[in-house]
Amino acid sequence: MELEPPPPPPPIEPPSTCPDQSTASDPTEDDRTESKPSLSQTDILRALEVVERDSSAIAESYGSLFASLRLALSEVTSSSVDHMQCFSDAAGRLQESVLDASTKGNRYINSCLRLNEEMKGVDSLATQLKLLRRNVDALDSAVNKLLRLP
Numbered sequence: 001m002e003l004e005p006p007p008p009p010p011p012i013e014p015p016s017t018c019p020d021q022s023t024a025s026d027p028t029e030d031d032r033t034e035s036k037p038s039l040s041q042t043d044i045l046r047a048l049e050v051v052e053r054d055s056s057a058i059a060e061s062y063g064s065l066f067a068s069l070r071l072a073l074s075e076v077t078s079s080s081v082d083h084m085q086c087f088s089d090a091a092g093r094l095q096e097s098v099l100d101a102s103t104k105g106n107r108y109i110n111s112c113l114r115l116n117e118e119m120k121g122v123d124s125l126a127t128q129l130k131l132l133r134r135n136v137d138a139l140d141s142a143v144n145k146l147l148r149l150p
Helices: 029-033 041-148
Strands: none
Touching: none
C-alpha cells in the first residue's frame, strides 16, 4: 500500500477583525492620547467567524495528518510482523537442520567408538596370524627339505 499525501489544508484567510486605522488624516497629540475605539458587535462576530474557520481548517488538517500517520504506522507494524514471521520460520528451519546434523554427528561418533572397540580385538588376532604364518613357513620349509632329500 502506498501512502497517500494528506489533502492540503484549506487556505487560511487573514483575519480582518480590526477596523482600518488609517482614517486619521493628521495625527496630533490629542489623537495619540485617545484610546482606540471599541470594537462593534459586528466586528467581534466577524473575528469569531474567522477564528472558527481557522480552527476548523486546523482541525481538518490535524485529522488528515493523524489518518496518514495511522496508515503509515499500520503499514510499518504489518511489515514488522511479516519480518518477524519470516525470521521465526528461518530460525525454526535452522534449528531443525542443526538438530539433524547433531543427530548424524552423534551416530558417526558412536560408530567410531564401536569400531575402535572392535579394533582392540584385532591386535590379538594379528598376533595369532603372525604366529600362524611362522608355523606355515616352518612347515613349508620342512616339506621342501623332505622333498629334496634323494
